[in-house]
Amino acid sequence: MNLSLKALSRGERVLLAGLVLLASFAGTFIHAGLAASRAEHTAAANRALTSRLALTDLALFTEARYTRHRSQADLHAAFQDHPGALEHFPTGSLAGPPPYRAPHAEQPVVPEAALPR
Amino acid sequence: MPNNPWFQRQRYLVDFTVGALARRKGRNLALLAVYALIVFVLASVLLFSQALRHEAAMLLSSAPEVTVQRMVAGRHDLVPAAYLDRLAKVRGVADGRGRLWGYYYDPSVAANYTLLVPMSDPPPPGKVRVGATLARTRGLGVGDVLSLRSHEGHPFPFTVDGTLSSESALLTADLVLVCEQDFRALFGIPAGLYTDLILTVRNPREVTKVAEKVLRTLPDTRPIVRDDILRTYAALFDWREGMVMVLLSGAVLAFIIFAWDKASGLSAEERREIGVLKAIGWETSDIMAMKLWEGLLVSVFAFLLGYLAAYLHVFGFGASLFGPVLKGWSVLYPQFELTPRVDGFQVFTLFFLSVFPYALATIVPVWRAAIADPDVVMRQ
Amino acid sequence: MIELVDVRKAFNQGQHNELWAVRGVTLRLEANCTTVLRGPSGSGKTTLLTLIGCLARPTSGRVRLRGRDVSGMTERFLTGLRRQTFGFVFQQFNLVRGLTVEENVMLPAYPLGVSRPELRRRAHNLLESLDLAPHAQARAEWLSGGQAQRAAIARALVNDPAVILADEPTANLDTDLSHRFLDIVRDLKRKGKTLIMTSHDPLLYQAPEVDRVIGLRDGHLD
Numbered sequence: 001m002n003l004s005l006k007a008l009s010r011g012e013r014v015l016l017a018g019l020v021l022l023a024s025f026a027g028t029f030i031h032a033g034l035a036a037s038r039a040e041h042t043a044a045a046n047r048a049l050t051s052r053l054a055l056t057d058l059a060l061f062t063e064a065r066y067t068r069h070r071s072q073a074d075l076h077a078a079f080q081d082h083p084g085a086l087e088h089f090p091t092g093s094l095a096g097p098p099p100y101r102a103p104h105a106e107q108p109v110v111p112e113a114a115l116p117r
Numbered sequence: 118m119p120n121n122p123w124f125q126r127q128r129y130l131v132d133f134t135v136g137a138l139a140r141r142k143g144r145n146l147a148l149l150a151v152y153a154l155i156v157f158v159l160a161s162v163l164l165f166s167q168a169l170r171h172e173a174a175m176l177l178s179s180a181p182e183v184t185v186q187r188m189v190a191g192r193h194d195l196v197p198a199a200y201l202d203r204l205a206k207v208r209g210v211a212d213g214r215g216r217l218w219g220y221y222y223d224p225s226v227a228a229n230y231t232l233l234v235p236m237s238d239p240p241p242p243g244k245v246r247v248g249a250t251l252a253r254t255r256g257l258g259v260g261d262v263l264s265l266r267s268h269e270g271h272p273f274p275f276t277v278d279g280t281l282s283s284e285s286a287l288l289t290a291d292l293v294l295v296c297e298q299d300f301r302a303l304f305g306i307p308a309g310l311y312t313d314l315i316l317t318v319r320n321p322r323e324v325t326k327v328a329e330k331v332l333r334t335l336p337d338t339r340p341i342v343r344d345d346i347l348r349t350y351a352a353l354f355d356w357r358e359g360m361v362m363v364l365l366s367g368a369v370l371a372f373i374i375f376a377w378d379k380a381s382g383l384s385a386e387e388r389r390e391i392g393v394l395k396a397i398g399w400e401t402s403d404i405m406a407m408k409l410w411e412g413l414l415v416s417v418f419a420f421l422l423g424y425l426a427a428y429l430h431v432f433g434f435g436a437s438l439f440g441p442v443l444k445g446w447s448v449l450y451p452q453f454e455l456t457p458r459v460d461g462f463q464v465f466t467l468f469f470l471s472v473f474p475y476a477l478a479t480i481v482p483v484w485r486a487a488i489a490d491p492d493v494v495m496r497q
Numbered sequence: 498m499i500e501l502v503d504v505r506k507a508f509n510q511g512q513h514n515e516l517w518a519v520r521g522v523t524l525r526l527e528a529n530c531t532t533v534l535r536g537p538s539g540s541g542k543t544t545l546l547t548l549i550g551c552l553a554r555p556t557s558g559r560v561r562l563r564g565r566d567v568s569g570m571t572e573r574f575l576t577g578l579r580r581q582t583f584g585f586v587f588q589q590f591n592l593v594r595g596l597t598v599e600e601n602v603m604l605p606a607y608p609l610g611v612s613r614p615e616l617r618r619r620a621h622n623l624l625e626s627l628d629l630a631p632h633a634q635a636r637a638e639w640l641s642g643g644q645a646q647r648a649a650i651a652r653a654l655v656n657d658p659a660v661i662l663a664d665e666p667t668a669n670l671d672t673d674l675s676h677r678f679l680d681i682v683r684d685l686k687r688k689g690k691t692l693i694m695t696s697h698d699p700l701l702y703q704a705p706e707v708d709r710v711i712g713l714r715d716g717h718l719d
Contacts, residue, residue: 010139017418045282051180065229072186
């Protein structure tokens with residue numbers, strides 16, 4: 001069988017491209033598997049840290065106190081000290097904070113009294 | 118094998134269908150691009166949520182088995198150390214310890230820190246260890262001074278003793294580790310009071326039972342078991358994933374209508390072509406197979422392109438396009454690398470949903486046209 | 498070779514626009530014979546051609562091919578038979594746009610899964626004999642009328658059928674090209690093919706190559 005690309009018909013070239021994509025698709029599973037085993041060392045260290053610090057939550061939502069520890073109690077009400085904080089509820093979840101509250105904003109933080117009520 | 122008539126026939130059918138698609142190259146490529154884009158967005162959300170959910174479950178699998186909080190008038194309150202003695206008598210509890218942690222709002226960076234006393238190996242008095250993200254945001258290094266204000270308003274300078282590894286940022290981004298003595302002095306918490314208590318359970322299968330017993334022994338407490346935490350996080354990412362999906366559903370539906378119309382509407386020319394093929398000796402099944410190839414080529418290519426782009430986007434570029442919606446944003450935002458994680462079932466579901474309807478939409482109308490007598494081409 | 502017994506064909510049967518295109522034709526067509534179905538437009542000659550070529554089933558009556566009744570055959574069987582026995586040349590040629598001339602010629606053999614080198618050789622030989630070899634890789638829609646017809650003839654011949662059916666083969670050709678077509682007819686006759694054509698072009702039905710002319714009017718034989 002002639003394997004040069006030119007010898008292939010248009011359809012066969014498309015099928016070949018499909019096979020390449022399919023192989024890459026399978027490759028993502030292999031890549032994910034390898035990456036997981038490579039990350040196992042870090043993962044073990046992090047699990048040990050969780051246990052040593054007795055952590056209950058991820059530091060993903062540090063924007064407000066009431067979101068920081070999702071699994072913990074509720075002494076916290078919304079907008080205590082960070083009015084722009086995103087709520088984890090439909091109303092606030094998808095709107096960004098006002099520009100002056102954005103991370104790394106140049107201006108100093110506006111005192112709460114100056115904020116519209 | 119490649120010269121087997123069945124394979125040869127399929128190759129011819131692909132040849133034909135590619136030739137037919139190439140007639141409206143621009144249109145079909147645009148369709149493929151939009152199709153792939155839709156798959157890309159959906160796959161990105163799926164892959165990202167899945168990886169995050171998995172990461173959360175993995176990390177929090179070593180969270181305390183039971184956390185006991187005290188409630189006063191329905192609000193979280195400090196726990197007296199005496200509660201520990203009473204809990205130690207509950208059957209099934211192996212060990213109980215008091216946890217000290219709290220928040221500190223730093224107006225200079227408009228961020229909340231989490232101050233925490235480690236269970237073991239605390240920093241010496243006057244020293245702190247800080248999370249990598251906090252250190253980066255405040256520009257802190259070992260030996261620098263982090264000055265906090267005590268509950269009485271006095272400055273309380275700490276020397277940075279070390280930073281926590283950046284690999285643990287997902288857990289420790291905003292942490293400030295202090296020793297017990299400094300923690301109590303800073304916040305004015307007298308000895309004998311803790312933020313909450315954590316329990317170790319002798320038999321992991323009895324965690325729920327132990328929690329019930331804790332509640333009976335100390336009715337003013339709220340036990341939180343580890344499974345609740347894991348469930349909370351799973352639900353949280355599910356919820357956010359769901360929100361994004363809801364937003365996307367409009368676009369997805371619009372595409373489905375468009376694709377359905379495109380795939381299922383047979384033009385007069387296509388109808389004629391089917392007649393010609395039948396007249397020159399193609400069977401209905403050949404025409405169906407050819408059209409199935411068309412549907413499969415378009416939808417499988419769209420799926421593979423979209424999925425591969427999503428995989429690169431999520432695990433190569435950190436889901437830069439809509440990570441914030443799924444992760445949230447904040448001042449002290451942890452920089453972390455997600456470990457690629459693919460859920461075969463989820464990917465299969467996406468594959469099925471993106472390929473099957475389109476392929477079906479292409480062959481159903483052809484079926485109706487192809488079972489008609491081929492003499493229509495002769496009548497014009 | 499082909500026998501029609503009291504064949505009738507209706508379109509839109511039972512509806513207000515019901516049309517009987519063929520009304521009781523009994524006919525015997527011999528092998529290796531060139532026949533022209535002659536008649537004005539609307540006389541039912543094209544419909545009769547589709548019935549002869551098993552493209553359509555008669556509403557009533559019998560069609561026999563080499564003594565076998567084809568009216569009751571399954572669609573699958575009929576397609577196989579059609580593929581082996583008949584090659585069609587349509588009035589509008591009906592080449593598939595977007596495909597090359599060579600691909601168009603190879604098209605009827607696709608479902609058979611013939612090996613590609615073998616099929617290309619066959620297509621090449623046919624195109625060669627019809628002076629189309631230089632256009633083999635051209636897109637079908639780029640061909641002139643005469644070239645398109647020859648491509649359509651090559652396509653009809655690729656499965657080496659015994660019978661060639663052509664619907665108004667000279668309708669879209671000028672006199673020169675019509676003569677050229679008759680040359681091809683002669684050549685096919687020499688190769689032992691049976692040709693059945695419809696036409697109302699005297700140039701064709703009066704040609705010496707034609708063995709038999711059957712007149713049709715209003716769905717009846719004249």
